[in-house]
Amino acid sequence: MATKWGNHGFSVDDVAVWAATGATPFQAAEYRAAGFGPEETAAWMAVPDGLATFPPTGPMARRWMESPIYHDGITPADAHAWRGAGIESPDRAAEAFGWADRLGYADNADGDKWEPEDGPYPAEVQASVWARARFAPAEAQQWQQAGFTFDDGRGPSVARVWAGHIDDAEGAAAWRRVVGNNPGSAAALVRLGVTPDTYVTGDETFVSGPEAIGVFKARAFWRDIGVTDGREAQGWFAVGFDPWTAGEWKAADPTIDPATAASWKHHGFSPSVTAAWLAAFPFRCNPTQALRMSEAGWSPDTVKDELAGMPAEEAVRFADHAPVRAR
Structure with missing residues (x-):
């Protein structure tokens, strides 16, 4: 344990004081840096753990404390209440206040400030967010009917990305x-001429044209590497x-999928190095994380040792x- 504290720059004298906060060495380093x-x-670590990702990180706690939501400052309990209502960051909370103020929902039935736990976002709020995502009312209705729901304000932006493709x-x-x-x-x-239906069924007749040559005409080669599904x-x-x-x-990682391999290759990783980094984490880390860890002096082996026993979040x-x- 002392080694883990030392990895984050804590002296022997610091360890007892910071360990008493309830923070792990990594969490303590985050809070100290913030x-x-x-x-x-x-105080932040003592907030009731109502969500898997709470308490927040040190930098996020600092952002909550500096949020303009409350003139007299925000407490750990306030932040927890917002997160429990589905608002995960101070920026999202401030934006929710802004929507309510501009559209006349500043007060709820009790005369207090409107907050997300008072109920779902009003229809006018939702309409304004769809408009900001460049959807006309009729278009917004089409996308919502297709399944792109408001989703706490994220739905319109997701729909806009899809509409671009x-x-x-x-x-x-x-x-x-x-x-x-x-x-x-x-x-x-x-x-490539694929439809959602043919993608699901794996119908080999859907591929045609010069772009797709080699996919199914080289089926023997694909079988050699264990790929039997079109x-x-x-x-x-x-x-x-x-x-x-x-x-x-x-061969380096039998569980790797095409998109993951392409992403790691794009960032300059070889198959074997990619496999080592993926095996070092209890989750599928991404190449950007691996690059940052490498630049900070970590290797797959030292990361694996550091993460031993650490919660996934x-x-x-x-x-x-x-x-x-x-x-």
Whole structure:
């Protein structure tokens, strides 16, 4: 344990004081970097754990404290109440206040400030957010009927991204059901003549034209690397991998998917190094996180040692923060 505290720059004398806050070495380092002392850190760490991601990180706690929402400042309990209502950041909370004020919802039935827990966003609020995402009222209705709901203010922006790739609301919704929230991948498959139905069934007749040559005419090569499903072969081909390149990545990590391999390759990682970083974390880290960790002096082996026993939520923050490893 002392080694973990030392990795984050804590002296032997510091350890007892900071350990008493209830924070892990990584959490304590975050709070200290954000300007918190042990007492303040303990106050934020003591907030009732109503959400898996709470208490917030040190930088996020600092942002809550500096939020203009309340003139007399915000407390850990206030922040917890907002997060419990589905508002995850002070920026989102301030934006919710702004919508309510501009549209006349500043007061609720009790004469107090309107807050999300008072009920769903009013229709006028939702309409204004759809308009900000450049949807006319009729268009907004089409996208909502297709399944792109308001989703606490995020739905309109998600719909706008999809509309930039597939302008038909129903078509976009159909693709989202089969490929997830990946409009770029859906658009690439559409260019190859794929439809949501043929993507799901793996119908090999859907591929035609010079762009798609080699996908199913080289089925023997795909079988050699363990790919027997036309949909998986299509997925590797869609990100620019032939059977031999895909085989190198699958040999290093049999569980890796085409999009993940393409992302790591784009950032300059080899199959073996990628596999080492992916195995170092209890979740599928991304290449940006690995680059930051490497630049901060960490290797896959030292990361694995540091994360031993660390909760998954904290491990994610650790990867995002990439603290400099003390030598």
